[in-house]
Amino acid sequence: MDTDAEVTPGSQAALRRANRQRVIAALRDGGTLTQAEIARSTGLSAASVSNIVRDLRGTGVVSVRETSSNGRRARAVSLVRQPGVVVGIDFGYSRLRVALGDSEGRTLLEEAIGYDVAADPDRGVRRAVWLAETLLIAARVDRSMVTSVAAAVPGPIEAATGEIGSITCMPRWAGYRPAAELSERLGLPVLAENDANLAAMAEAAEGSAQGLEHVVHVTASEGVGAGLIVGGRLFRGAGGTAGEIGHMGLDERGQVCRCGNRGCLETLVGAPYLLNMVPHTADIATPSTLPGLVAAARNDDPGCRRIVAEAGAALGRGVSVVANTFNPQMVVVGGELAEAGELLLEPMRRAMEMATLGSALRQLRLVRGELGGRAALRGALRLALLGTAG
Amino acid sequence: MSEPVLELSGISKRFGAVQALSDVSLRVHPGEVVALLGDNGAGKSTLVKVIAGVNPADTGTLLWEGRPVTVARPADAQQLGIATIYQDLALCDNLDIVANLFLGGERSTAGVLDEVGMERRARELLDSLSVSIPSLRVPVASLSGGQRQIIAIARSLLGEPKVVMLDEPTAALGVAQTAQVLDLIERLRDQGLGVILISHNMADVRAVADRAMVLRLGRNAGDFRVEDTSYEEIVAAITGAADNPVARRAGRVAVPGSEEA
Numbered sequence: 303m304d305t306d307a308e309v310t311p312g313s314q315a316a317l318r319r320a321n322r323q324r325v326i327a328a329l330r331d332g333g334t335l336t337q338a339e340i341a342r343s344t345g346l347s348a349a350s351v352s353n354i355v356r357d358l359r360g361t362g363v364v365s366v367r368e369t370s371s372n373g374r375r376a377r378a379v380s381l382v383r384q385p386g387v388v389v390g391i392d393f394g395y396s397r398l399r400v401a402l403g404d405s406e407g408r409t410l411l412e413e414a415i416g417y418d419v420a421a422d423p424d425r426g427v428r429r430a431v432w433l434a435e436t437l438l439i440a441a442r443v444d445r446s447m448v449t450s451v452a453a454a455v456p457g458p459i460e461a462a463t464g465e466i467g468s469i470t471c472m473p474r475w476a477g478y479r480p481a482a483e484l485s486e487r488l489g490l491p492v493l494a495e496n497d498a499n500l501a502a503m504a505e506a507a508e509g510s511a512q513g514l515e516h517v518v519h520v521t522a523s524e525g526v527g528a529g530l531i532v533g534g535r536l537f538r539g540a541g542g543t544a545g546e547i548g549h550m551g552l553d554e555r556g557q558v559c560r561c562g563n564r565g566c567l568e569t570l571v572g573a574p575y576l577l578n579m580v581p582h583t584a585d586i587a588t589p590s591t592l593p594g595l596v597a598a599a600r601n602d603d604p605g606c607r608r609i610v611a612e613a614g615a616a617l618g619r620g621v622s623v624v625a626n627t628f629n630p631q632m633v634v635v636g637g638e639l640a641e642a643g644e645l646l647l648e649p650m651r652r653a654m655e656m657a658t659l660g661s662a663l664r665q666l667r668l669v670r671g672e673l674g675g676r677a678a679l680r681g682a683l684r685l686a687l688l689g690t691a692g
Numbered sequence: 693m694s695e696p697v698l699e700l701s702g703i704s705k706r707f708g709a710v711q712a713l714s715d716v717s718l719r720v721h722p723g724e725v726v727a728l729l730g731d732n733g734a735g736k737s738t739l740v741k742v743i744a745g746v747n748p749a750d751t752g753t754l755l756w757e758g759r760p761v762t763v764a765r766p767a768d769a770q771q772l773g774i775a776t777i778y779q780d781l782a783l784c785d786n787l788d789i790v791a792n793l794f795l796g797g798e799r800s801t802a803g804v805l806d807e808v809g810m811e812r813r814a815r816e817l818l819d820s821l822s823v824s825i826p827s828l829r830v831p832v833a834s835l836s837g838g839q840r841q842i843i844a845i846a847r848s849l850l851g852e853p854k855v856v857m858l859d860e861p862t863a864a865l866g867v868a869q870t871a872q873v874l875d876l877i878e879r880l881r882d883q884g885l886g887v888i889l890i891s892h893n894m895a896d897v898r899a900v901a902d903r904a905m906v907l908r909l910g911r912n913a914g915d916f917r918v919e920d921t922s923y924e925e926i927v928a929a930i931t932g933a934a935d936n937p938v939a940r941r942a943g944r945v946a947v948p949g950s951e952e953a
Contacts (some may be wrong), residue, residue, distance in 0.1 A: 315924065415871040425878070432899030433876070436867055438897065489922075 319446040320453070321346055326381070329364065334380035336371050355379055356653065386449035387441075389435035390682030391430050391484070392497065393419050393455050393571075395471060395524040398426070399676070400433040402441055403683040405449075412439045412679070420524075427480065431487045451490050454497035454678040455480050461542035464494065469549060469561050471525035471572070493534075493689045496544055497521060500681025501671070502529025503536055503538040505634045507684060509623045509672040516630040519671070520621060521678070522639035523592065523612075524573045528624060547620055548572070569615035571639065579603040587635065592638045599645050607645060612647040618653025629662045636671035643670060695758055697722050697886045698743070698774070700856050703752035705738055711760050712738045713749070720855055720886035725877060727897040727918070728890045729930055730907035732948045733746040736890050740857055743888070744835065770914040776857045781840055785833035789825065790814045792832050793847045817846055821879055823872075838869025842876055855886040874900050881912035896925060908932050 323399050324344045329335060332343065341351045355377070358364045362382060367380045381613040387410065392399040398419060401412040413433060418427040430453070438445060457470025459480075468476040481494035502519030517531040528545040530537040537544050548568035549561045556565025557575070569575050573592040578609035580588050580595060589595040589606065621633055633654075639646060656667070671677050695721040705713040713735045720726050730736045741747040743754075745763040752867045754761055756772050763769050769776070783792050790807070793814050799806045814828050823842050825835075832840060841861050848856060858877070862870040880887050891897050897904055897917060906914040906929040914929035927933075 313924075413867045415868050417871070417875070428899055429871070429874070431872070432895050433867070435895035436870070438866070549871070 304378075305425065315559045319443055321350060322354050322358070322446060324476050325351065325358070326363070326386075329381045334378050336369065336378050338371065338376060340379065386436075387447050388683055388686035389434050389438075389448055389490075390679050390686055391434060391453040391681040392682055393426060393430065393453065393480070395456060396418050398430055398433055399679045400437055400445065401679050401683055402437055403686065405687070407684065407687055409683065411437050411682075412609070412676075413437055420474065423472075423475045423478040423480070426475075427487065431484065434488065436656070436676035442609070445460060445490070448490055449687040450631040450689040451484065451492040452500075452682040452684075452689060453480055453484055453487060453492060453494045454500045454682045455494055456497050456527075458496050458527075458543035458546055459494055461538070461540075467543055469546065471523075473560070491689070493685055495682070495685055496529070496542075496545075497678035497681075498527035498528065498534055499529040499538065500685060501677035501679070502531055502545075502634075503635050503684055504673055504677045504681035505636065505671050506531045506534075508680065509677065510634050510669045511632045514631045516628060517632050517634060518621065518624050518630045519634045519636060519677075520617065521637040522571055522617060522635065524635040525568050526571050526617070526620075526637075528621075530624075530628060531630075532628060535603070538567060547624060552616060552619055552621060567616060567620040571613040572619075573638070576609050576613055576639075579609050585691040593641065596639065596642045599642055610639070610642045610645045611649045613639065614642075615653040616650035617646070618650035619657050620652050621650070625658045625666060629665075630668070631665055633666065633668045634671045636667050636673070636677050638675070640670050652675065694721055696755070697757055699755040699880055700739075700743070700760075701753055701755075703739070703742060703749045703754075705735075705742060705747065705749050707745075711910055713742070714912070716752075716907065716912055718888075720888060721782075722854065723881050723884045723887055724903065725881050725887040725889055725901045727901035727904045728888055728907065728951065729892075729897065729904055729926065730913070731930055733909075734913075734930075735910040736907055737909075739889060740776065740859060740888075743769065743774060745774075745859060754939060758865060761945075769849060772851075773852065773854040773857070774857065775851060775853035775861065777844050777848055777861065778924070779859050781844040781865065783832045783840055783844055783930060786831055789828045789829055789835075789843055792843060793817070795847070797850065802919050812814070814846075815852075817849060819907060820883075821876055823876070836869055838872045839875050841869075846878075849880075853885065855888065856880055857888040857890070859890045860892065861901060862891065863870040870896065894926065897926075898923070906930055 313548060316326060321612055325340055328340050328577045337351050339353060341348045355364060357368060359366050364379050364383050365377045369376050386405045389405045390401045390403060396416060397414060398417045399414040402410040415433060417429050428473040443679060455466060460465040460467055464479045464480050464481050466475050470476055481492045485492040498521040501521050502517060503521050503586055505511045506514060506517050515534045519525050519529040526548040528547045530545050551563055551565050552567050552570060553565030558564050559566040559569050582588055589598050595606050601608045645684045647668060647670060673680055699719040702716040703713055703716040716739060728736050742749045745766045745768050754763060761772060776784050784795065790811050794810050799810050811828055818825060825839060832843060861873050877887055889901060901918050904916045904918050904926055916926055
């Protein structure tokens with residue numbers, strides 16, 4: 303029998319890793335255990351357990367103390383710190399963010415790079431894997447210590463198939479299955495979720511909306527989407543696409559949207575539409591990106607201020623519908639457009655006052671997200687942690 | 693797939709008592725990134741020097757677009773369209789970007805340096821690579837490591853090569869800068885160039901390379917399609933674990949179901 307293929311060092315390493323995971327899992331469930339108990343609960347031999355415990359002790363994952371069991375000498379093993387690192391990945395339109403988090407939810411290491419993510423999903427995923435691997439190497443974290451990975455993608459993910467829906471601001475990603483592709487390349491379990499939903503989770507857990515039960519989080523960047531927290535939980539809807547507010551019709555004489563309808567909210571606040579409105583003045587460099595437009599507005603460029611203000615008003619009218627439906631305690635605005643601050647929020651507030659029921663408005667606060675561009679990434683880390691627990 | 697732009701076969705090279713390369717083959721197609729991997733002393737640098745014409749091979753054939761050629765001097769390689777960027781980059785820190793790009797190939801009109809023309813060409817070149825550098829008139833000393841690497845690569849492109857060899861382009865770079873260099877490698881591939889990437893960093897190789905060619909002790913130790921190959925398989929080829937007699941013997945006596953602690 304030719305078994306060469308099965309005993310290449312790769313597979314031995316994999317087996318060793320799996321055994322180590324088994325020991326750690328047993329300790330996590332059972333607290334402090336003697337080596338003999340670990341051997342019984344994992345089914346590993348006493349010698350293997352002894353070796354693994356020695357390795358884990360060397361790296362500071364477990365502590366070992368001499369004790370006795372049934373009158374015989376025994377070694378009690380317990381976890382020093384919760385091992386396990388989670389990885390969060392945020393696919394932006396032209397930016398990739400990856401963070402490593404510990405089991406308590408703290409960010410260990412974070413890095414963002416510019417990348418044309420929208421152009422090609424395969425390349426985007428390949429580069430994200432590179433960034434994750436590079437951070438793991440930089441943090442000296444062995445891949446076997448990674449318990450879970452979660453990715454934020456700019457578009458709804460269909461719950462049944464894991465595919466990105468056809469209405470996304472990155473059309474080439476439509477029908478792509480980001481979780482499956484990432485998982486195959488990383489060799490780790492991966493969860494994927496709409497970035498608007500993850501940003502909502504993060505703001506409700508640790509940002510502006512901390513401690514609130516009913517929150518609407520609006521992400522306005524390339525496109526616009528919302529995450530709904532209802533009763534303290536993320537509301538995903540039947541197919542996972544709840545909160546797609548970008549395609550509610552607001553202006554029946556507006557522009558035709560890529561979804562096929564006319565005058566969608568996105569045609570009034572989406573980055574490409576706003577950039578199209580920028581007046582071309584000969585002497586000043588015209589901003590060609592949304593952050594550029596926002597910066598110009600903050601620098602008192604009258605044309606850019608007007609564009610941001612009108613976007614705010616449109617966003618206010620759109621969000622009013624959501625506010626009337628869900629009666630939230632807070633509306634949080636995030637995404638690149640939110641960097642405009644009150645230039646956006648003030649007109650948005652006025653529009654909401656006109657279009658929202660008084661009873662719904664009474665308890666409603668409209669604020670800018672605290673986590674800024676990192677909201678979706680923080681949400682991805684949270685999702686990865688939840689994935690570990692569940 | 694199309695015809696290889698560069699194909700080496702049976703390459704051997706001996707330095708005195710040391711057989712640095714024996715019967716090595718390598719091929720690069722247009723629009724393909726081939727990673728050249730191997731442990732220290734595996735023969736990567738020697739092979740690069742053979743291709744670049746610095747240290748011609750003792751025996752073996754070199755096909756350029758299907759025709760046999762001899763590369764006896766660096767100038768031969770450049771003439772064919774092989775550009776090599778070594779680790780030290782060979783940039784002049786005190787000169788600005790334009791001067792570095794055109795160093796030794798300055799353009800002049802009527803005996804005067806055509807600074808405007810060179811700057812325009814430099815801007816075109818960097819734009820075609822989507823490299824954004826605010827001013828081309830700053831000394832290279834003030835650039836980041838990643839930007840310097842990019843300038844060194846850009847300089848080699850002025851000769852319109854068909855194959856670019858990069859020796860450890862991402863060593864000693866930070867994450868964001870490495871990402872920029874990887875972007876540039878992707879763009880070279882998109883422009884139809886063949887790229888030979890020498891690297892020790894498996895993450896970088898997995899991020900951009902199409903194929904990984906492994907050298908071990910001066911011999912070919914494997915040629916893998918990166919997409920279909922696991923990290924462990926490539927590492928096994930580099931370290932020689934795959935053909936290690938001890939590993940093979942262990943395989944024969946392994947008892948099914950036994951544990952490896």
